[in-house]
Amino acid sequence: MKLPLSYYQSEDVTALACDLLGKVLVTYLDRKLTSGIISETEAYAGITDRASHAYGGRRTRRNEVMYSGGGHSYVYLCYGVHYMFNVVTAPSDLPHAILIRGIIPYRGKEEMQNRINKNEIDVKKTNGPGKLSKALGINMNLNGKLLTGNDIWIEDNQIIIPDSDVHVSKRIGVDYAGEDASLHYRFNLRTENYR
């Protein structure tokens, strides 16, 4: 069920971003298991992608984990408020990453409610990268973790996603990336049928 390290070694980051739709992102923190079905992803394609933190081969303390090989988690803080969870893919030194932008709440809904201080949980509470991180308890503690460990991982629950349930579009909030801003690297699951 837990996706193996080999799954993350593909160099085709957009294909992998699409394939992650329907997989289940799980965290097990403080003895609390929470998870959600991945419903939205964005691919960031290495050093040639102007929207990527690794554009031009940039290598800093923040994005160092992007170079550490497929199957690591890359977490960073955005707007000083929101934690963004990314999956590093491709072999070491090829800094591809996939931002997880949305999940459908699956297991541990009560704990997710506690984390977001609400009395209910549904897709609207986890349909953004900052929101899903809060619900799953993701913060900088998980940066650089292997996704084959026991804190955070991704499972294949054999949910079949037909192409007709996937919507492809350009990425969000990357207008500064010039021509690369119009790349169709965003993958949405039509969520109606997957609750």
Place this chain on the structure above:
DNA sequence: CGGCCGATCCACT
């Protein structure tokens, strides 16, 4: 070392 701003979200209008 100062200042700008981002792979966002929510409350409020």
Place this chain on the structure above:
DNA sequence: GTGGATCGGCCGA
């Protein structure tokens, strides 16, 4: 539809 929250990374001086 908009602006405020909030802070670390990054760049230029």
